[in-house]
Amino acid sequence: xxxxxxxxxxxxxxxxxxxxxxxxxxxxxxxxxxxxxxxxxxxxxxxxxxxxxxxxxxxxxxxxxxxxxxxxxxxxxxxxxxxxxxxxxxxxxxxxxxxxxxxxxxxxxxxxxxxxxxxxxxxxxxxxxxxxxxxxxxxxxxxxxxxxxxxxxxxxxxxxxxxxxxxxxxxxxxxxxxxxxxxxxxxxxxxxxxxxxxxxxxxxxxxxxxxxxxxxxxxxxxxxxxxxxxxxxxxxxxxxxxxxxxxxxxxxxxxxxxxxxxxxxxxxxxxxxxxxxxxxxxxxxxxxxxxxxxxxxxxxxxxxxxxxxxxxxxxxxxxxxxxxxxxxxxxxxxxxxxxxxxxxxxxxxxxxxxxxxxxxxxxxxxxxxxxxxxxxxxxxxxxxxxxxxxxxxxxxxxxxxxxxxxxxxxxxxxxxxxxxxxxxxxxxxxxxxxxxxxxxxxxxxxxxxxxxxxxxxxxxxxxxxxxxxxxxxxxxx
Numbered sequence: 001x002x003x004x005x006x007x008x009x010x011x012x013x014x015x016x017x018x019x020x021x022x023x024x025x026x027x028x029x030x031x032x033x034x035x036x037x038x039x040x041x042x043x044x045x046x047x048x049x050x051x052x053x054x055x056x057x058x059x060x061x062x063x064x065x066x067x068x069x070x071x072x073x074x075x076x077x078x079x080x081x082x083x084x085x086x087x088x089x090x091x092x093x094x095x096x097x098x099x100x101x102x103x104x105x106x107x108x109x110x111x112x113x114x115x116x117x118x119x120x121x122x123x124x125x126x127x128x129x130x131x132x133x134x135x136x137x138x139x140x141x142x143x144x145x146x147x148x149x150x151x152x153x154x155x156x157x158x159x160x161x162x163x164x165x166x167x168x169x170x171x172x173x174x175x176x177x178x179x180x181x182x183x184x185x186x187x188x189x190x191x192x193x194x195x196x197x198x199x200x201x202x203x204x205x206x207x208x209x210x211x212x213x214x215x216x217x218x219x220x221x222x223x224x225x226x227x228x229x230x231x232x233x234x235x236x237x238x239x240x241x242x243x244x245x246x247x248x249x250x251x252x253x254x255x256x257x258x259x260x261x262x263x264x265x266x267x268x269x270x271x272x273x274x275x276x277x278x279x280x281x282x283x284x285x286x287x288x289x290x291x292x293x294x295x296x297x298x299x300x301x302x303x304x305x306x307x308x309x310x311x312x313x314x315x316x317x318x319x320x321x322x323x324x325x326x327x328x329x330x331x332x333x334x335x336x337x338x339x340x341x342x343x344x345x346x347x348x349x350x351x352x353x354x355x356x357x358x359x360x361x362x363x364x365x366x367x368x369x370x371x372x373x374x375x376x377x378x379x380x381x382x383x384x385x386x387x388x389x390x391x392x393x394x395x396x397x398x399x400x401x402x403x404x405x406x407x408x409x410x411x412x413x414x415x416x417x418x419x420x421x422x423x424x425x426x427x428x429x430x431x432x433x434x435x436x437x438x439x440x441x442x443x444x445x446x447x448x449x450x451x452x453x454x455x456x457x458x459x460x461x462x463x464x465x466x467x468x469x470x471x472x473x474x475x476x477x
Contacts, residue, residue, distance in 0.1 A: 052258050055092040058082060059104045059113040062097060062441060062449030064201075064224055065279070066118050069448045070338055071347045072403035077279045078246070081135060082117045084271050085262055097449060099442055105129055108249050115255070119244035126247070133256035134246035135263055135272060141176055141239040142219045144207050147231050154214075154236060161187035165214045166203055169194055173216040176239050199437050201225060205454065208232055223280040227337075228455070230283065282337040285455065292325060294473050300330045302343065305365045309372030315379075318470040320344075320372060322463045323397065332364045344371035371400075378404060385411055386422045394424035397463050398432070402456040405448035409435060412445040429457045 060067045060078060067076035079095075086093045096113060098104035101120070107113045108130060119139075122132045143165075145154055154160065161184055167173040169192040181188040191212075193203065203215040204222070208229040217225075222234040248255045262268055292299070299321040300306075306324070310317035327345040328334040340347050342362045351361045354373055360366040378399045379392065385408070386392040399407040410432035411421045417434075419427040432453035434440040441450045 052089045052091055052255075052262075053114065054090075055094055056086065056115055057094045057096070057113040058115045058117045059096045059098045059107050060117045061101065061104060063118075064450060064452060065220055067097065068450045069403060069405060070451075071340065071350065071401075072405060073338070073347055073349050075338065077275055078117045078119065080275050080279075081272060084275075085259070085268065088268070089262065105247075108247065111249070114248065114252070115259070116247040118246065120247045122243040122245055129250070130247035131250050131253065131256045132243075132245040132247055133259045137220070137244045138241040139218045139220050139244065140237045140241045141173060141216050142222050142234045143236040143238055144204055144215045144217060144222055144225075145213070145233050145236075146207055146210065147233050153233055157236070157238060158184060160184070162189075163214060164189040164191060164212075165216060166191045166193055166206070166212045167216050168192070168198070168200060168203070171200075173200075177216060180238065201436055201452065201454075204229065204232070220280065227280070227282060227284045278337055284337050294470065297474055299470065299474060300324065302330060302364050302368060305368040308365075309369045312369070313372035313376035315372055315375050316467075316471075316476065318474055318476065319393065319397075319463075319467045320368070320375065322467040322470055323371070323400065324368070325466060326459060326463050332362050332367065342367035344368055346370055346374070350374065375400060382407070388422065391423060394460050394464060395428070398424070398429075398456050398460045401459045402432070402451065402453070403448070406432065406435060406451045406453070406456075409441075409446040409448050409451075410453075413440060413443065416443070416445055424460065429453075429460065433457060 060076075060082075062068060063076070065076065066078040067074065069075070082093060082095075085091075096107065098107060101118070104113075104116055104118065105120075105126075108116055116130065117134075119137050120126055120130060120132070126132075143154060143160075147153070154163070157180060160180070165177060165188060167177060167190065174190065174192055177188060177190050181190065198206075200215075200217050200221060203212065204217060204225045206212045207215055208231055216238060219234065219237070222232075226232050226234055246259065248259075263272070299318070302324070303317070303321065306317040306320045309315075310320060324330055324343045327340075328343050330343055332343050334343075334345065335341050336345055338347070341351075343364055344367050346356065346361060346367060348358065348361070351358070351370065354370045356366055356370045375396060378396045381404060382392055382395045382399065386395050395407055395411075398410075407428075410428045413419075413431035413434055414428045415421040417431065419431060421428060432451070435446065435449075435451040435453055438450075440446065
């Protein structure tokens with residue numbers, strides 16, 4: 001800029017202001033750019049009052065509500081809340097998964113972790129050891145009953161007299177029913193099921209399938225399972241609400257206050273409501289009807305993309321098409337509850353790993369091409385575990401649906417418990433179902449923790465059945 005120009009000499013003050021204006025704008029722009037690049041803004045007085053560490057050490061437990069791995073991505077209601085808080089506050093998370101609630105509290109007592117991101121019951125017993133904080137969760141036991149046209153729903157506890165209810169042996173559900181039965185003067189037929197045989201989620205499935213009439217579970221577990229079984233009613237409470245929260249050590253009141261202060265803000269409250277809907281309300285399977293006509297020798301409008309991808313990956317394009325049908329009904333706009341996208345329902349993290357940008361993840365050709373590469377890599381990895389190529393296809397399809405870590409766990413469990421680790425049906429598929437049971441997903445041979453295997457087992461069965469049908473009706477070339 002030339003400060004000796006004629007205009008500068010004639011209008012010194014105006015020119016000076018005009019000259020510095022671009023400089024100031026550049027300065028302000030630089031500040032904005034720095035902020036956008038991730039630099040932490042100046043803390044407000046409120047944030048100075050309630051500070052949070054740069055890295056927060058956290059313990060949690062594997063569970064269907066708090067933390068689990070799905071398609072190789074960490075998920076869970078409490079985990080998602082934790083990650084959101086950490087992102088908003090510019091913190092790193094050092095996460096450890098404990099084997100039990102007792103061990104988790106010991107980790108807090110010893111100073112190994114700062115926070116328990118798990119819903120610890122707020123009882124007099126636990127208040128002696130931890131300081132509750134963070135999001136409040138009220139749970140109560142509910143009756144799980146089927147919604148059927150010819151069956152009237154039970155709407156009052158007095159109507160339980162004469163009913164047959166199945167619960168886990170020596171569980172809080174059994175004790176609550178026994179107390180309720182005593183309060184009502186008897187008449188409830190309580191059937192206890194050995195925990196080694198079945199778990200709570202199995203009993204919910206059995207109510208949905210009509211194998212048993214009724215069961216009792218906590219309402220948060222019931223709500224999650226209702227997203228898979230929309231033919232169930234869970235509206236009748238059978239107990240008083242129980243408050244549970246995250247927890248910190250007794251001496252860390254400052255940290256508890258900081259976390260409470262964060263969750264009192266409007267944005268975290270809104271995010272919490274979104275996560276509640278995602279995990280506890282949004283349907284996790286598709287019960288809609290979709291008719292597919294393969295009589296003319298083609299499967300979908302995307303057959304050319306499946307064939308092109310199959311040539312590169314070495315997979316049968318008809319197998320990929322069978323997966324596309326069951327993943328999305330060939331809907332390129334579909335987004336699952338977990339965030340999987342496109343015809344082949346690829347998770348965002350997986351897409352990034354395969355060089356598929358978010359802008360192209362729903363593009364049919366790019367989505368199917370990436371799916372082919374994923375399947376080829378899964379087949380290569382599993383070839384070390386399952387030697388027969390045809391049998392291995394079932395393992396590959398399972399790993400595509402669940403994530404390969406859970407299939408590795410199921411193979412290890414199958415081997416440990418006397419099943420054939422190289423055969424899917426009746427062997428590894430059964431071991432995968434075992435991973436919903438704490439006794440088995442806490443086994444040292446399991447590395448990926450809890451997993452609800454029912455959907456993956458059904459997925460493999462449905463995909464392989466449809467694939468066999470396609471092989472008979474649709475030519476490979």
